[in-house]
Amino acid sequence: MRFQDAAPDAxxxxxxxxxxxxxxxxxxxxxxxATHDQRILARAAMNGMTTDAPAWRTMFPSLFGPRxxxxxxxxxxxxxxxxxxxxxxxxxxxxxxxxxxxAIVESLTEILVRSRLGLAASGPGGGAAVRRERRILFDGVRxxxxxxxxxxxxxGAAEAIDCKWGARGINADVLHQLDDARSHxxxxxxxxxxxxxxFDAERSCAVRLERQTAPxxxxxxxxxESLDGLAGR
Amino acid sequence: xxxxxxxxxxxxxxxxxxxxxxxxxxxEDVEDEWSYINDLATAWRDRFDEVAAARSxxxxxxxxxxxIDAVAGEAAAVDDPHRAIDWLSTYPQVVLIALxxxx
Numbered sequence: 660m661r662f663q664d665a666a667p668d669a670x671x672x673x674x675x676x677x678x679x680x681x682x683x684x685x686x687x688x689x690x691x692x693a694t695h696d697q698r699i700l701a702r703a704a705m706n707g708m709t710t711d712a713p714a715w716r717t718m719f720p721s722l723f724g725p726r727x728x729x730x731x732x733x734x735x736x737x738x739x740x741x742x743x744x745x746x747x748x749x750x751x752x753x754x755x756x757x758x759x760x761x762a763i764v765e766s767l768t769e770i771l772v773r774s775r776l777g778l779a780a781s782g783p784g785g786g787a788a789v790r791r792e793r794r795i796l797f798d799g800v801r802x803x804x805x806x807x808x809x810x811x812x813x814x815g816a817a818e819a820i821d822c823k824w825g826a827r828g829i830n831a832d833v834l835h836q837l838d839d840a841r842s843h844x845x846x847x848x849x850x851x852x853x854x855x856x857x858f859d860a861e862r863s864c865a866v867r868l869e870r871q872t873a874p875x876x877x878x879x880x881x882x883x884e885s886l887d888g889l890a891g892r
Numbered sequence: 893x894x895x896x897x898x899x900x901x902x903x904x905x906x907x908x909x910x911x912x913x914x915x916x917x918x919x920e921d922v923e924d925e926w927s928y929i930n931d932l933a934t935a936w937r938d939r940f941d942e943v944a945a946a947r948s949x950x951x952x953x954x955x956x957x958x959x960i961d962a963v964a965g966e967a968a969a970v971d972d973p974h975r976a977i978d979w980l981s982t983y984p985q986v987v988l989i990a991l992x993x994x995x
Contacts, residue, residue: 699982699986702985708966719989724956827977
């Protein structure tokens with residue numbers, strides 16, 4: 660089993676520009692330390708209709724209401740920063756904001772996984788490396804076309820992680836690709852954990868998974884309620 | 893028609909339901925996802941029913957009432973069926989958080 664950079668096609672080059680946008684890193688960093696309610700605020704505002712901040716504050720009394728953390732409190736400051744970042748995403752065009760949302764979930768996942776492994780937020784690690792957009796190659800197996808969003812490249816503890824904005828993104832292709840990687844690794848006496856991260860409620864993910872026939876029992880499904888588990892929290 | 897004031901958890905969930913029904917109707921324009929849309933809506937309506945049954949007469953504050961009105965208004969503004977599918981999941985999460993529930 661070996662990891663390899665994905666060949667950069669036109670789509671990947673455009674997407675790389677979005678992944679490198681400072682707004683993606685800012686939003687992902689804020690969400691890595693966010694509460695569940697703050698993450699749902701981001702989810703709603705990034706794909707909402709209004710970009711009026713007071714309207715969103717009204718919708719989230721737990722974050723901005725009379726019983727929320729007061730102005731000046733770090734929790735309140737993070738809520739405000741998350742709202743501002745989410746609305747910046749929402750203000751992009753429909754197509755672009757969809758790409759931003761995906762890139763933010765991937766970046767958030769990378770940050771949380773790096774945190775678990777004790778690695779810096781970006782850059783190379785020590786024994787393990789957390790990488791983006793990597794393919795996994797196995798002897799005698801044709802390589803998958805699509806790279807994995809996040810990989811942990813560590814002897815005996817490798818991980819392949821794909822990320823989705825919403826439960827609707829769960830489909831047979833992604834489930835097969837993750838399970839194939841795990842099973843091919845097993846064939847080579849390697850251990851690889853396959854994970855699907857979805858920035859959506861586990862209830863919605865369960866509904867989506869109910870109708871899927873692709874193998875998933877050996878794939879870890881991480882919904883928005885369990886994101887901190889990626890960081891070992 | 894003037895809507896009833898939201899004073900209890902049951903009122904809040906009743907007030908949240910029509911916008912959810914409208915989202916589901918709009919989402920059904922994506923015919924390939926019809927089963928998913930209906931399963932999803934059923935799952936979240938069941939969750940609403942659970943909360944209503946458990947906390948029906950519990951009073952809610954003005955901030956919660958305003959939140960329910962605001963998020964229902966936001967859902968009503970959704971005009972794209974694909975976004976409506978996403979909001980079929982997002983909307984109940986926002987409503988339940990406003991009610992102090994974990995989705």
